[in-house]
Amino acid sequence: MDLLQQIVARAKADKQRIVLPEAEEERTLRAADKVLADDMAEIILIGNPDNIKKLAKEWGLGSIGKATIIDPMNNPKSEEYAEKLAELRKKKGMTIEQARELVTKNNLYLGCMIIKTEGADGQISGALSTTGDTLRPALQIIKCAPGVTCVSGGLLLFSQQKEFGENGVLVMGDVAVTPVPDARQLAEIAVCTAQTAKTIAGFAEPRVAMLSFSTKGSAKHEVVDKVVEATKIAHEMAPDLKLDGELQADAALVPSVAEKKAPNSDIAGKANVLIVPNLEVGNIGYKLAQRLGNAVAIGPVLQGIARPVNDLSRGCTVDDIYYMVAITACQAQDAKK
Template identity: 80%
Template sequence: MSLLEQIVARAKADKQRIVLPEAEEERTLKAADKVLADDLADLILIGDPANIKKEAEQWGLTHIDKATIIDPLHCEKTEEYATLLAELRKKKGMTLEQARELVTKNNLYLGCMIIKTGDADGQISGALSTTGDTLRPALQIIKCAPGITCVSGAMLLITNQKEYGEDGVVVMGDVAVTPNPTADQMAQIAYTTAQTAQSVAGFAEPRVAMLSFSTKGSAKDAKDKETGKSVYIIDKVVEATQIAKEKYPELKVDGEMQADAALVPSVAAKKAPGSDIAGKANVLIAPCLEVGNIGYKLVQRLGGATAIGPVLQGIARPVNDLSRGCSVDDIYYMVAITSCQAQDAKKC
């Protein structure tokens, strides 16, 4: 069974309630029909019911009536949602009238309010919306998970090199959100990426490598002559590793190390002897977004890896972002991924 098949099976075993706030968009509605036909999740579609029905008939979609369809202009809980949103944002000066405007005219805000009140477990958007539009209501309403202040994105990389990672699968973060994380944020990214490796990729034991261009002191940061601060990033990675070990004692993590030392046992034996992670890592943490994004795309394009994601992490309930060039299958599998995250979030 492939990793995607495993993810779908786990999602089906404990169905979650997933909001699709862009339900009038063609790919989204076609994916919703497939989700409902396969009994993958319980869906809440936000949009004009007449338009959704018309489009479903036009495209021959026969399962849409199994979904809960919410008309944002005629939602029976509008006042409840608006009142709560105004309360959540009152320190930022939001009025009840402004909150009403958001929950009736911005489906992404309405979807997050449905999750906030416990009527749904996760949300997926991005076929029509930017990443910023997706994240903004999630961070304002659902907020970060306890103890987390940094949202990030993980990529599942499926390769044919079965000797690396977890039978050829590696989870890498951050590849999508935080440009230049602090040491503390990098430690958080390590923790949340390990959670994604468990809840989505199904890793029984995430083994986290904090990446750098140095392994265990093989290189040193240059110092700025005036400020005394590190010019490079090694010191940050070393500090982040120590923070991760202290804040998350259950997390199996080590660093700093180069990518080959993290993945290849023979290299690890030379560069990081005695490390419990080196040569056996299945979770890789990049020191900055630049490295993470470039790295996964090189593995994808030159190495032929299948890249799944990014999977957003660090939010109290899962809210995931799609590429505006996404396919029907991309949305379908993101519903399964979001369901697995929701299952895990309920355990906290």
């Protein structure tokens, strides 16, 4: 788990401005205090200032005073944000009245407007909100990164089997968002997950395996054809990316199996990034690795948004939020390049 400390160190080296729109929630406020005490990022809290200060005093959170607190009901920029939001959503029929309602009563929309107007670099929510609640304003306001049409979730998987991936660390995608990607979307997921592997996991050389139940034509089916087509598209999108498919999981990870099933592949047996063909496989796969293989999963990290907006589990811990701030900060650093 040393990687998490490396991520924190990278976040500290170039501090980013991270919005926490669920600021009156206990775990979020405690995590914000820890981030500020460690000088890891600049924190923008959205909520009632009196409530936040009262809770911080009650819980003994001595660093909250370093945060910027924005009161959505008394925000001098509310009208500016409302006008900008109404303009962004004009084609969808949004009125200025509806926009005013959102930027004063929906903290997740307000946070995304702060990012859109260059007042912050990233946002994290989900301790109280659903994934849909987190994604909706991000996609409506910040939108997808250039060349990307779908959002996906990348996962850091820490295995006790150090021979796999990078000393036991692998990155998987998509495990969170797009249920049944088409070939183009699957290719985008592969490229975005490789970028997550570089930006977050620090992989110098992502080696991407496009997973299937077939290896190099060993089975014939339309779902295999999709992976083959996605592999071709991904090569066109990122010609320098080391990527191969279709590969079964054992062929992707185990050198002795790779020698038999895909002897001419540069990726087989050496993959550190695993791309699953659909969300069902991704979700089941990583949870089996957790429960049966005692792997540790960090994430998912949302990928494909022009500026980082990340989702938490409603069962998250203070440490989960703390490390997600570090991850979001590293994504924000990369988005500025």
